[in-house]
Amino acid sequence: DLYPLICYLPRYATDASIKPDPEDSLPLWDNVTHSRAPVVPPFGVDSLKNESETPNGPQRRGTIFQPEQALPRVSTDVPLLPARIPPRTTFYDYLPIFLFFKPILTIFRGTRYTEDRRDGAGRKKAARPVESNVPLEISLFLSSYTAWLLKEDLVKPAIATALINTLTVLQDTVANLDRVRTTPIPFAYQAHLRTTMWIYLFLLPFQIYASFKYLTIPATAFASFLLMGFLEIGQEIENPFNYDLNDLDLDAFCLTIERELAEITAHSASDPSSFLFNSFNQPFAPTDRRNVEEILADSKHAYHLPDSGMMHVQRTLLGCWREIDEVTRHKAR
Known part of the structure; x- marks a missing residue:
């Protein structure tokens, strides 16, 4: 895709x-x-x-x-x-x-x-060699594009710095995810745990036969199911990027990013005056529920005083804090 x-x-x-x-x-x-x-x-x-x-x-x-x-x-x-x-x-x-x-x-x-990803001993099979690392190559082209924007003076240096830092974080993230995918559980740990588990399960029927009698077989099967499940859990968390039910749904993550990028690019960056100074913006609610147009039109209000205007604005904001603090706290009856 x-x-x-x-x-x-x-x-x-x-x-x-x-x-x-x-x-x-x-x-x-x-x-x-x-x-x-x-x-x-x-x-x-x-x-x-x-x-x-x-x-x-x-x-x-x-x-x-x-x-x-x-x-x-x-x-x-x-x-x-x-x-x-x-x-x-x-x-x-x-x-x-x-x-x-x-x-x-x-x-x-x-x-x-x-399709098995492990051999008979439980060791993780080596992944097939990949001709190219597509994410890193894409980041290389993105870095080249950022350098071209700087050369053509199409972006400011501060914005270019933010772009470069973001690309660096993206490359580090890709490297960390690849490290998680390719780092197996040590084989000595797996072999020791499996050997100990099988020896214990093999000797378990002889230990519990005197107490369980004919229930020894189902009891051993149930204990084997529980203990072998822990081994399977360890193998499941080793690589969380496959198609198993317990793996991360990376396809859903990518599709969510695709939808969000399409939504972001569909809305242009408008002039702040087009959405700040309209009838829907009530900056001092809930204490003062007038919109921006009404506040600007009321030139006789204390907000417009040259010396004490900011003091009245701060007083209104303190009133907003008190009212919000009272309304949003749940009081037991």
Whole structure:
């Protein structure tokens, strides 16, 4: 969903009107198979034929949500994946207690679950290398644009300083989020905790058999469910940026920012005189409920006295404080 917003930048530009030539391919698209005909995504970046189709199968009617419709429509000679590719919903998502048998089924079926993010020992698999860090590259172009504004004297130095500081905070935030995503729980801690847990659960039936008798099996299963849940919780909080139910909904955050930016840019910065001096502004309410026009028109009021005008304004503000303090405090009957 980001491509239509950055497709005009030099690193990501792909001209669909020109016949693709491998000799002219940018480094980012070097290993990508170019289409002979331009691919025009229906809503920004989704190049799938059916609106309800995803790489993991079709979506059910009524569950389709495509915020890409609000993005510019661009054409590219490079086939693009959808903006959101959640993992396929499986049987284990509905009954996670059967995850214990998943490695055994894998051995008998002779297949590997490519969507698993951990190996058999519970260690986090290394992420696939990424050709480029898109957020940092966007911040590079933003810094270049800020430098150009300064060079052309289009912004004041103080405003440019605020822009540069904001870009620095943005880069630090991206680096911190990436550090959270790529920093695993130490394997020695995981291995020690798992080994201790399995040894305890293996010996638990022999410890409680004399007291529980035939209830030993369900009691052991219940204890295993509780204790193994703590291990799963530790793995869940290791990376909060996936599509699990407990992960952060970054898509919702980004869509909220998109809506707020659109709302901000839709309202121009008006002259303060156009909204300060009108009939709706009552600056001294609740003590003085006259609007600005009435206050300015009453030239004989104490506010307009050359020597004591500010004293009367301060007296009115103190009255506002007393009245607000009395009204907003809840008094027990």
